[in-house]
Amino acid sequence: MLKGKVAVVTGSTSGIGLAYARAFAKEGANVVINGLGDAAAIEKERSAIESEFGVKALYSPANMLKPDEIADMVKLAETELGACDILVNNAGIQHVAPIEEFPIDTWNTIIAINLSAAFFAMRAAIPGMKAKKWGRIINTASAHALVASPFKSAYVSAKHGIAGLTKTAALETATFGITVNAICPGYVWTPLVEKQIPDTAKARGMTEEEVKKNVLLAAQPTKEFVTVEEVAALAVFLASDNARSITGSMQQIDGGWVAE
Numbered sequence: 001m002l003k004g005k006v007a008v009v010t011g012s013t014s015g016i017g018l019a020y021a022r023a024f025a026k027e028g029a030n031v032v033i034n035g036l037g038d039a040a041a042i043e044k045e046r047s048a049i050e051s052e053f054g055v056k057a058l059y060s061p062a063n064m065l066k067p068d069e070i071a072d073m074v075k076l077a078e079t080e081l082g083a084c085d086i087l088v089n090n091a092g093i094q095h096v097a098p099i100e101e102f103p104i105d106t107w108n109t110i111i112a113i114n115l116s117a118a119f120f121a122m123r124a125a126i127p128g129m130k131a132k133k134w135g136r137i138i139n140t141a142s143a144h145a146l147v148a149s150p151f152k153s154a155y156v157s158a159k160h161g162i163a164g165l166t167k168t169a170a171l172e173t174a175t176f177g178i179t180v181n182a183i184c185p186g187y188v189w190t191p192l193v194e195k196q197i198p199d200t201a202k203a204r205g206m207t208e209e210e211v212k213k214n215v216l217l218a219a220q221p222t223k224e225f226v227t228v229e230e231v232a233a234l235a236v237f238l239a240s241d242n243a244r245s246i247t248g249s250m251q252q253i254d255g256g257w258v259a260e
Helices: 015-026 039-053 067-081 104-132 153-173 191-204 208-219 228-239
Strands: 006-009 030-034 057-060 086-089 135-140 178-185 250-253
Touching: 006 015, 006 067, 015 030, 015 039, 015 086, 015 228, 030 039, 030 067, 039 057, 057 067, 067 104, 086 104, 104 135, 104 153, 104 178, 135 153, 135 228, 153 178, 178 228, 191 208, 228 250
Parallel strands: 006 030, 006 086, 030 057, 086 135, 135 178, 178 250
Antiparallel strands: none
């Protein structure tokens, strides 16, 4: 379905991002993965994508705090693979603490990685998409782009910002064959979620098991974590021609969370 397309996915060395990259590759797209982690583990995932799906897979070490490196990542896709047809802004970090105790440096870093990096990547990718009259931009937002939770001020602010950025970019690119959408997952079992459980337990005075049951899954009427494969399948659909009329949307995949 996506044979010959090129997808750039930030934050894709694990979790949802890696699921995105593998799902696009399965549909025939060449991919650029990006993110942090052990070099050998990253190379294992990169080479696995090539061998399993018969596509080209490149790795960009671009730091999401550095606009120039983000632009270079997009340029890598364009020069080495021929285009940046699909851009998935997925890189993200989280910190849980009351506002009055929230570290200032951590606030700035979360806003930079979760929001500003998406802007810089879109800024770099849109000219090429406009020239080809085709493009797909998919931003990983969150249910927290639509509703709030306590102790996550920076993350919620950044994800609400992603919602606004998605809508604005959709309007600007609507006549160029480009769609811009955000996926809003509920709680997906990923390293990001797993790592925030101890901090949430401390902030709320709960055990970690109580956090899973009474905080995380309590928000989702299905009482189940969303899977990375489900999120990736939604991204593949949004990148398809069947989704060409879907733009500026917030696509919820949250087990019914926001319906309450």
